Amino acid sequence: MNRYPLWKNLLVIIVVVLGMLYAMPNLFSQDPAMEITGSRRAQMDSATERLIQERLTNSNVQIKSMESGPDRLLLRFINSEQQLLAKDLLETALGGDYTLALTLSTDVPDWLRSIGALPMFLGLDLRGGIHVLIDVDMDAAVAQALDRYAGDIRTLMRDKRLRYTTVSQTDDGVVVSFKDAGVRDQAYEAIDEEFGNLQMEAVDGENFQVRVQLSRNEQQATRKFALEQNVTTLRNRVNALGVSEPIIQQQGERRIVVQLPGAQDPAKLKELLGATATLEYRLEDTEHSIEDALDGKVPVGSKLYHTRDGRPILLKKQVIVTGNQITDASSGFDQRTSQPAVFVSLDGPGARRMRNVTTENVGKPMAVVFIETRTDTRVVNGEKVIQKIPVQEVISVANILEPFGRRFQTTGLDSPGEAHDLALLLRAGALAAPIDIVEERTIGPSLGQDNIDQGFRSVVIGLLLVMVFMVVYYKIFGLVANLALIMNLVLIVAIMSMLQATLTLPGIAGIVLTVGMAVDANVLIFERIREEISIGNTPQASIYAGYERALSTIVDANITTLIAAVVLFSFGTGPIKGFAVTLFIGILTSMFTAILGTRSVINLIYGNRRVKQLAI
Numbered sequence: 001m002n003r004y005p006l007w008k009n010l011l012v013i014i015v016v017v018l019g020m021l022y023a024m025p026n027l028f029s030q031d032p033a034m035e036i037t038g039s040r041r042a043q044m045d046s047a048t049e050r051l052i053q054e055r056l057t058n059s060n061v062q063i064k065s066m067e068s069g070p071d072r073l074l075l076r077f078i079n080s081e082q083q084l085l086a087k088d089l090l091e092t093a094l095g096g097d098y099t100l101a102l103t104l105s106t107d108v109p110d111w112l113r114s115i116g117a118l119p120m121f122l123g124l125d126l127r128g129g130i131h132v133l134i135d136v137d138m139d140a141a142v143a144q145a146l147d148r149y150a151g152d153i154r155t156l157m158r159d160k161r162l163r164y165t166t167v168s169q170t171d172d173g174v175v176v177s178f179k180d181a182g183v184r185d186q187a188y189e190a191i192d193e194e195f196g197n198l199q200m201e202a203v204d205g206e207n208f209q210v211r212v213q214l215s216r217n218e219q220q221a222t223r224k225f226a227l228e229q230n231v232t233t234l235r236n237r238v239n240a241l242g243v244s245e246p247i248i249q250q251q252g253e254r255r256i257v258v259q260l261p262g263a264q265d266p267a268k269l270k271e272l273l274g275a276t277a278t279l280e281y282r283l284e285d286t287e288h289s290i291e292d293a294l295d296g297k298v299p300v301g302s303k304l305y306h307t308r309d310g311r312p313i314l315l316k317k318q319v320i321v322t323g324n325q326i327t328d329a330s331s332g333f334d335q336r337t338s339q340p341a342v343f344v345s346l347d348g349p350g351a352r353r354m355r356n357v358t359t360e361n362v363g364k365p366m367a368v369v370f371i372e373t374r375t376d377t378r379v380v381n382g383e384k385v386i387q388k389i390p391v392q393e394v395i396s397v398a399n400i401l402e403p404f405g406r407r408f409q410t411t412g413l414d415s416p417g418e419a420h421d422l423a424l425l426l427r428a429g430a431l432a433a434p435i436d437i438v439e440e441r442t443i444g445p446s447l448g449q450d451n452i453d454q455g456f457r458s459v460v461i462g463l464l465l466v467m468v469f470m471v472v473y474y475k476i477f478g479l480v481a482n483l484a485l486i487m488n489l490v491l492i493v494a495i496m497s498m499l500q501a502t503l504t505l506p507g508i509a510g511i512v513l514t515v516g517m518a519v520d521a522n523v524l525i526f527e528r529i530r531e532e533i534s535i536g537n538t539p540q541a542s543i544y545a546g547y548e549r550a551l552s553t554i555v556d557a558n559i560t561t562l563i564a565a566v567v568l569f570s571f572g573t574g575p576i577k578g579f580a581v582t583l584f585i586g587i588l589t590s591m592f593t594a595i596l597g598t599r600s601v602i603n604l605i606y607g608n609r610r611v612k613q614l615a616i
Helices: 006-027 046-058 080-097 110-114 138-159 181-194 216-241 266-273 290-294 348-360 416-427 445-498 505-518 520-534 539-571 574-606
Strands: 030-038 063-069 072-077 098-106 129-136 166-169 173-178 198-203 208-214 247-251 255-261 277-284 302-306 312-322 326-333 340-346 365-380 383-399 407-410 435-443
Touching: 006 110, 006 445, 006 574, 030 080, 046 063, 046 072, 046 080, 072 080, 080 098, 129 216, 138 166, 138 173, 138 181, 138 208, 138 216, 138 348, 173 181, 181 198, 181 208, 208 216, 216 247, 216 255, 290 302, 290 312, 302 383, 312 348, 312 365, 312 383, 326 416, 340 348, 340 416, 348 407, 445 505, 445 520, 445 574, 505 520, 505 574, 520 539, 520 574, 539 574
Parallel strands: none
Antiparallel strands: 030 072, 030 098, 063 072, 129 255, 129 435, 166 173, 173 208, 198 208, 247 255, 277 312, 277 365, 302 312, 326 340, 340 407, 365 383
């Protein structure tokens, strides 16, 4: 009666083996490490490795191991103090040409890595780092959009030779006033033709007006664009910190979360968040020789630049437009050639300037220069000095096919992905709306280790108490439940490792809660078996009835908990999400181990043989 078919036994065995394999990487120690990579101007070679090793040895910094890889060097340290000391030392020794990323690296064997078995990520509360919550001023984003439209409308009125009295900006729109109704009607048609996405209204009164407002969809698009652009801008800036696995993501409709595991310098983070970056459009100088410029003979009126891949290029000093005049940028495809392209929109003065220059230079190449201020740490006269170094890189060069003004496209890109990245880069030169840091938390690595120790201790204590109770109360059946409970913990860790989920302190709380809840299903089953025995059923029939008749109750109870976990994950913030993830996974694994797992073991012990009495 109580026997499983072969496929069910094989399923349980396969799940157990896979769970142990993918949970195993978490048993290996996670060493504080530093990953060093070279920029386009400096490559990681043997000479650089020797320099790093000499500097660390001379300063008595203890290295656990050094691993060389393609274009990178991984240093392992015995503790986080040595890691931070090495970071300060190498920042001054290597300068800004190398990126130093703090991380945790495990000694996972290659055979486990080959099957994708990696340890879980640790959250800020377990690893240490910086958490910043940023609020984006959406009203300012809409006001900036209205200000741009007001300037564009003034330019349009002058180009169309339509005399207006005033162009004023209100809280929700732009008002253009005229002395003559006929001129007002012409202006209405011109504005409608140029800005068809705006809501317009002609008003008669003491003077004749055209009232322009952003539609609700346009306001939502403006706010969404501002938030996306700020996320992209902040991501580009945070990458300069060299932190491994940074998290920059949207939270709600107007907030951005920045989490930097391993970072311990909030002042530097604030400096980067407030940094500036911009773009410039310049014509390429095709009349003079690059070779002469490389020899130091740069022509008057030109300047030598380099592309991102290091190729030298000669550009004219005269700036056509800057990034401050870009109002929008999006990626797409050229309608004529179907090649990837980036579509750029300029404000009124920028559009007029661009049209004049492109009309005179059809067929000539134009370059996009990305300008950014980076922070570099160097040693001057034995003291560490932080310097701000402007970096100018050419990110795109394309030929001018025809005159263009307010809206144009950049082609000559290799792939749609490159076009998408360039559009983001064009928009990310500056923040689209002001930001305000509303919350800031810094967690030290020692506190993170304390959280890990206390969390592990709580899981062990909770597990032992539950196991002791189950053995005392249910005897052999309690031992089987304990085996399922241990396997449940292994499966939770394995699934989180496979998903590369992040374990946080609330996540550990979810695991502790799951330890208590995981035996609920077994308690229901065992109590049902005891009831069947008390009414006179045979042991085999009692086991069968206990599992079959308790199943619906177990499923109902766990489904309600799963619904609660889904709601917590959907509407909760970071810590709540961490709790919800472990709770959700724990409920699923506990149902598997409590129903299928314990049944297979009970069948193995009592199945297919005469039993007079159950140890329950």
